[in-house]
Amino acid sequence: MAAQKSAPKSEAPAPSSTRRSEKSRRAIYDAALALVVEVGYPRTTIEGIAARAGVGKQTIYRWWSSKAEVLMEAFLDLGEEAAKAAGDEPYAIPDTGDLAADLKGVLRATIDQMTDPRFDAPARALAAEGLVNEALSREYVAKLLEPSLQLYVARLRTAQEAGDVRPDVDPRIALELFVSPLAQRWLQYTGPISYEYTDTLVDYALHGLAPRAR
């Protein structure tokens, strides 16, 4: 889901220092993600992350201003690493010419992520914190959610050029017809999640609920 590169706020260092910094940065990310899975977001602290990563607290504060920032960048990095491992970086929604199939494919991949505890725990922690912390939520949306939604916007624009989506449709709203239902079922446990469910959402959104010929 993550799509945007965001570098930690370090100065350009000497090469050997860069290697050390990169190693520390990765250890900090790993520690933050592991702690959120193991003890939950509320009990994850900068001190705990530092101890587990084997770095000083000041190393973390040099690069990030809060545990939410650390977790957000760690989560972003997790998405980038997963995309790299899958060989599809920079990530984009495939364009096979079959819009329905492409959207169904990416939603199925999203379900796979949601059911992976390494993604589910930090994503849910950030979303939960955001619900009662509007500033954090807006940062989470800007850094994590919106970049991934823009991938759908791009694919829907291509579909408009190909004549597969009406030209008067606003892609930024249109994507919500299949993305938001999945998000709500995942976050609020309002219903079961399956490939069949997201396939259905895509079909309903593309073809509409009203009869086509009357």
Add this chain to the structure above:
Amino acid sequence: MAAQKSAPKSEAPAPSSTRRSEKSRRAIYDAALALVVEVGYPRTTIEGIAARAGVGKQTIYRWWSSKAEVLMEAFLDLGEEAAKAAGDEPYAIPDTGDLAADLKGVLRATIDQMTDPRFDAPARALAAEGLVNEALSREYVAKLLEPSLQLYVARLRTAQEAGDVRPDVDPRIALELFVSPLAQRWLQYTGPISYEYTDTLVDYALHGLAPRAR
């Protein structure tokens, strides 16, 4: 949005006792709702609710097992009282024969609720708590969210009988195309909320994103 009657778990009492109980129950609801707006859900306690309502803690524990239970029933009651005041109880989505207009109307009314702090604060508090508390979330969904979603199911079924919605469409999934986007924008601050936005969701959902005649 609330649609289901749920009585507190008191025994059938004598008439004068009933009046006293009813007065206490309402004072407890009012106190719970006021505290959540004023100090937030995490700092709302059974003790605080009891003090503000002018009842003993044991009065609350006789009827409810947790502050989440109190808040949920208070919120449910708030919805029932609002519906009664508006003269539309039992609440149902109107059927004027114009499905799009009926859905747009109820979504506009939902926006009005969401921007009313008396509804927004407790609804958001329950949703936030539910995000990190699956058991509470499932109760919140069963008691509050699902009953209001079933109103859409009923209206969509009528629309199917009238030939305005395809017979093969599952109404329980279909409603999510316009309800979930609004819920996500409201809960996660993913975008602005307006009547024009929800009107657009209804139009997209009914008519589909794909061109109708090619």
